[in-house]
Amino acid sequence: MSNFDINKFNEKETFRVPKGYFKEFEARLERRLQNDNDECSNNSKGRLMPLNILKLVVVASVFFLIFKLVGYFTFDLASDAYYKKNKLAISAKEKINSTDDLYYYYASEMSDSDLINHQINSTDKNSEFSDNEAFEYLLATLDDYDIAKHY
Amino acid sequence: MNNKDKNTTVDKVYFDTIVRENYQKLYHYIRRMVVIHEDADDVLQETFIKAWRNLSSFRNESSISSWLYRIASNEAINHLNKKKRTINTFSGEGFDFLADNLQADDYFDGDLAQLEFQKAIATLPEKQRLVFTLKYFEEKKYSEMVEILGGSEGSLKASYHHAVQKIERYFKKED
Numbered sequence: 001m002s003n004f005d006i007n008k009f010n011e012k013e014t015f016r017v018p019k020g021y022f023k024e025f026e027a028r029l030e031r032r033l034q035n036d037n038d039e040c041s042n043n044s045k046g047r048l049m050p051l052n053i054l055k056l057v058v059v060a061s062v063f064f065l066i067f068k069l070v071g072y073f074t075f076d077l078a079s080d081a082y083y084k085k086n087k088l089a090i091s092a093k094e095k096i097n098s099t100d101d102l103y104y105y106y107a108s109e110m111s112d113s114d115l116i117n118h119q120i121n122s123t124d125k126n127s128e129f130s131d132n133e134a135f136e137y138l139l140a141t142l143d144d145y146d147i148a149k150h151y
Numbered sequence: 152m153n154n155k156d157k158n159t160t161v162d163k164v165y166f167d168t169i170v171r172e173n174y175q176k177l178y179h180y181i182r183r184m185v186v187i188h189e190d191a192d193d194v195l196q197e198t199f200i201k202a203w204r205n206l207s208s209f210r211n212e213s214s215i216s217s218w219l220y221r222i223a224s225n226e227a228i229n230h231l232n233k234k235k236r237t238i239n240t241f242s243g244e245g246f247d248f249l250a251d252n253l254q255a256d257d258y259f260d261g262d263l264a265q266l267e268f269q270k271a272i273a274t275l276p277e278k279q280r281l282v283f284t285l286k287y288f289e290e291k292k293y294s295e296m297v298e299i300l301g302g303s304e305g306s307l308k309a310s311y312h313h314a315v316q317k318i319e320r321y322f323k324k325e326d
Contacts, residue, residue: 015182022175025192029170029199033163036200 166203169215174199176289177223183284184227186249186269194230198223217298224281224299231277249273271321275314282307283314 177198182191201222209218231249249269275283281300285291286307293304300307 015179015186015188017178017182018188021188021192022178025174025178025195026170029174029196032196032200033166033203036203 194226198226213298220299271318279314282310286311
């Protein structure tokens with residue numbers, strides 16, 4: 001082999017094909033393609049369809065749940081708190097006509113609020129407040145709740 | 152028969168023609184790549200199954216024959232790599248284990264020189280083996296080989312040149 005030259009290596013066909021192989025291959029491939037088609041059409045017709053719908057429903061439910069939870073913790077809680085404080089201010093505006101009213105309002109409606117109680121204690125209930133001043137005072141007290149700017 | 156069925160029938164007739172026109176030459180190409188007849192049979196079948204499943208994605212950017220050669224090349228290399236992993240993980244970059252298979256193959260008719268030649272080809276790394284088989288045995292033009300393997304004509308010429316040098320070195324070493 002010392003004089004080996006690839007360009008002079010003419011014996012290219014060294015592999016024998018078993019007799020009748022190609023005919024047999026053609027028939028086998030035909031069967032395999034047929035099976036492949038049947039499988040594909042079965043998959044698209046029914047077996048996988050309910051599974052896909054089920055997957056879709058599960059994914060949609062999970063997204064809906066996440067959306068609701070995020071919405072609850074960010075918007076619902078905030079708006080609920082805002083609504084309560086807002087209601088408080090409106091209620092105060094309706095009820096407070098004098099300093100005494102303010103005092104009783106504090107005492108009856110808002111006694112459970114530490115902040116307001118503190119303001120009551122530090123306020124001289126006998127001092128003269130006009131109705132408007134009383135309301136302004138209430139709003140200032142509630143300012144921490146960010147309500148005043150809405151009036 | 153609805154439109155989809157009609158299309159499938161048209162595709163099937165077209166595909167049958169493609170199979171008849173190409174399966175013999177593809178078999179020989181794959182056989183030279185994987186050596187063993189049974190392996191070539193498996194790879195050939197997988198090639199046509201893949202071609203059938205992806206017929207709609209064939210975009211006529213190359214000839215249908217080049218497209219089939221490309222699928223066959225990928226399938227053959229995947230097959231060889233799978234086999235290499237199961238047989239011997241330390242056999243270097245070539246497919247040396249094929250030489251042993253060749254000696255045991257009932258359908259190998261080559262003489263000693265041809266056996267040595269196949270052994271030399273078996274030492275080539277994947278890309279050089281593909282390029283050498285397409286150029287030397289299939290007598291493909293470099294422009295066709297670009298359609299099959301991608302890359303540039305220059306890099307394919309370089310790969311072929313390296314493959315030939317490696318085979319010649321193999322024979323010098325054997326002396």
